[in-house]
Amino acid sequence: MKILAIETATAWQSIAILEDDVVLARRDQDAGSAHGLLLLPSIDRMLAEAGLQLSSLDGLACSIGPGSFTGIRVGVATCLGLRAATGLPLALVPTLEAMAWGVRSTMLPICPILTSRRGELYWAIFRRQVEGGLDCILSEHAGPPGLLAKSLTEHSLVFGDGWVSMESEIRAALSSSATVSSGPQDVAKPSAVNVAILGMHRLRRGDIAGDCVAPRYVQRTEAELKYEQSGGLSATARRQERVAVAASKRSARGHQRKGQGPRPGRPHGS
DSSP: OOOEEEEEEESSEEEEEEETEEEEEEEEEEEEOOOOHHHHHHHHHHHHHTTTGGGOOOOEEEEEEESHHHHHHHHHHHHHHHHHHHHHHHHEEOHHHHHHHHHOOOOSSSEEEEOOOSSSSSEEEEEETTTTTTEEEEEEEEEEEHHHHHOOOEEEEEESSHHHHHHHHHHHHHOOOOOOEEEEGGGGGOOOOHHHHHHHHHTTTTOOOOOOOOOSSSSHHHHHHHHHTTTTTOOOHHHHHHHHHHHHHHHHHHHHSSSSOOTSSSOOOO
């Protein structure tokens, strides 16, 4: 199975194409708040460098948070546009689960931590199965460092930009019986490679995204509060989503014209 994966839940933008467990192409960059400007051109360049077309893919995978409200929306909208234009199945992968998947050589509890715009943290806790899978032992949470520290009841492996920015606060709040070790630097940033691997697992077992795609924001963001107060998405948010979906559709059609076109039996979006 050949799959394109997108990770935009933080300022770090990561995209990759995998065939089974082999990385065919990947691009990683600090996008800041410019995911909407950088994502599609980066996908086009990556495909060109790898000599691939969208029509040669078997599926899509997208990181769905928690993380940056805007980054997640751009990534999801782009995947939805590509899906509509190509008919490719889409898998949705929680960001913290994908980060935890990158840690392979420990049986300790694995706790990826991301920063929140409100100065708080997102985290979840996982543990590796003996056969190599991943169990979630604490679902996604959002809150201050003290609340996270209470979640760590045994020696755990912690990593991510939230750990980097708030290590001292987390350590100060740990109970006397809890200890932590910093995870390896190569897993500190979210990676589309892990999103692709978990996305393939989902697609193979038939876990395909339907028409209603709900990102995992975990806590209500300022944008969501404004949504509630105004009775809907702001004009800017609606415009950003429409632009991302439309642009990804145009990009997909461009690849189809250069390549083989949609595969037989797959719906072709308008």
